[in-house]
Amino acid sequence: MFQRFDVTADPSHGPARLDALRELMLSEGLDAVLVPRADRHQGEYVAPADERLAWLTGFTGSAGFCAVTASEAGVFVDGRYRVQVRTQVAPAFTPVNWPETKLADWLLERLTSGQRIGFDPWLHTIEEVEKLRDRLLPKGLGLVPIANPIDRLWTDRPASPSAPFSAFPDAIAGESHAAKRARIAAELQRTGDRACVLTLPDSIAWLLNIRGGDVAYNPIPHAFAVLHEDATCDLYCRDGKADAIRDHLGEEVRVHPETSFVPGLDFLPSPTRLDPKSCPEAVHEFLTVRGITVSRGQDPCLLPKARKTSQEIAATSEAHLRDGAAMVNFLAWLDAEAPKGGLTEIDVVRGLEGFRRATNALLDLSFDTICGAGAHGAIVHYRVTEATNRPVAPGELLLVDSGGQYLDGTTDITRTVAVGPVPDGASQAYTRVLQGMIAISRARFPKGVAGQHLDALARYPLWLAGQDYDHGTGHGVGVFLSVHEGPQRLSRLSDVPLEPGMILSNEPGYYREGAWGIRIENLILVEEAGSVPGGDDRPMLSFRTLTWVPLDRRLILADLLSHDERVWIDAYHAGVLARIAPRVEGSALEWLRTACAPL
Incomplete structure (x- = not known):
């Protein structure tokens, strides 16, 4: 059986975990913390190691987030999950109808000037952070990048996925990855971008004609990539995951350890394109601090893939x-x-x-x-x-x-x-x-x-x-x-x-x-x-x-x-x-x- 029927989250654990999170907030001088569903690749589906929202709240839906203050913990869900969330979270958590209720409005009603909101910049997009800052900073509320607080509390967190990548047949794709890279690189040249950072796993899978097994049911590879204006590509993934597809990738796709991704950003040219709707704020902040010019634009793989x-x-x-x-x-x-x-x-x-x-x-x-x-x-x-x-x-x-x-x-x-x-x-x-x-x-x-x-x-x-x-x-x-x-x-x-x-x-x-x-x-x-x-x-x-x-x-x-x-x-x-x-x-x-x- 592919499908399992075990209970993957237990609401009874939520109150104790919430108390532990609030103790951590107090020790770090934080008045609120954001716990999103997303992982650092910003895809919809996440691996067990990234089920932070479910670990804290018990809510297992594929979209939503939690905002925790000293006295309230709101679980924000859309219309698909409003029945489900009430059955999955303990009374210590308050379901919030989203997007009718905006996160910024919710925070502004509960916090006062000078208070600090912690967030993991790898788990929020550039656009998300900017929209929050635009609303909160004029009211004196600060957004503070922090190391992920859930990861510090989740002592039995599963290991990160390590499924090997496989090649996807050109006969089904209808186009080789060399042709795709050349086509997308031409788009970068047209807009004056010298490189583009790709963080969405399905974009990388489409571009390189590869598939993976890092999340349940969707054959996507957990990786980061940088496509350059000359159609070469740097692929960053955990050791061993790309070994079976080296011949498929060829010499124009350079494979690096995942740990080299952030250091590799230091060598990106100006301007480098980032998609503000999907790129983590951490990447944007890293490039900005180092003086690398950021060009904002849509992930160039999205429409060709569609x-x-x-x-x-x-x-x-x-x-x-x-x-x-x-x-x-x-x-x-x-x-x-x-x-x-x-x-x-x-x-x-x-x-x-x-x-x-x-x-x-x-x-x-x-x-x-x-x-x-x-x-x-x-x-x-x-x-x-x-x-x-x-x-x-x-x-x-x-x-x-x-x-x-x-x-x-x-x-x-x-x-x-x-x-x-x-x-x-x-x-x-x-x-x-x-x-x-x-x-x-x-x-x-x-x-x-x-x-x-x-x-x-x-x-x-x-x-x-x-x-x-x-x-x-x-x-x-x-x-x-x-x-x-x-x-x-x-x-x-x-x-x-x-x-x-x-x-x-x-x-x-x-x-x-x-x-x-x-x-x-x-x-x-x-x-x-x-x-x-x-x-x-x-x-x-x-x-x-x-x-x-x-x-x-x-x-x-x-x-x-x-x-x-x-x-x-x-x-x-x-x-x-x-x-x-x-x-x-x-x-x-x-x-x-x-x-x-x-x-």
């Missing part, structure tokens, strides 16, 4: 068909077994992983499978453990959000299914969520449109019913890389224009706390849109669906749908049948034919 090559698109399309067949085998099994009342959430997770393993191509999951029965479905990022595991009971909804990592692609799919009789109100909500998903799937839009312009399409059917959901509508997805990939998103917050080759999730939802949760998710690809008779001669984009798995027709209220929505559903199911039927057999094939029948 624009998938034709080879990547072909590869991930095949991965999604393979994964779709595994999902159909799973859903057919689930439909036969769940109504009997003998399955638990863990049984479902194990069953699904088994069907993906049976492909003989699964390298890992792409995240912990979210399997929420009944009320657990309303916890957006619910992770079942031995302590929370519960039966999948008839008369409930079951939400299953899952994905696989294959060499040729990364998948992410959510299906919500009825187990026996449908709960009151669930079909209406499911149909509205489906209408939102269809609206995104059918969207045509001019070039230059960003995710924030499309997000409302998915919410509109819910808004008409006075409903909504507290997460984004979609995130970017890599190819055998991070399942959450930027910079593109379908979100009110995303101003990044969508471009051909970008892959996104399309996942509206609705959650009734204490009862059930609904989410429907396909992955979609941005591509050039064909012309429309009578339309303007204007460049347009649209989405191509990558995920082919039936929807639960038992939850669809056809009378609520428009003619075009019914046509879309029938066409989608016909597409599922055509693509997946040749890949399944027996009872799964019979189930598929029934599941894909026209409305």
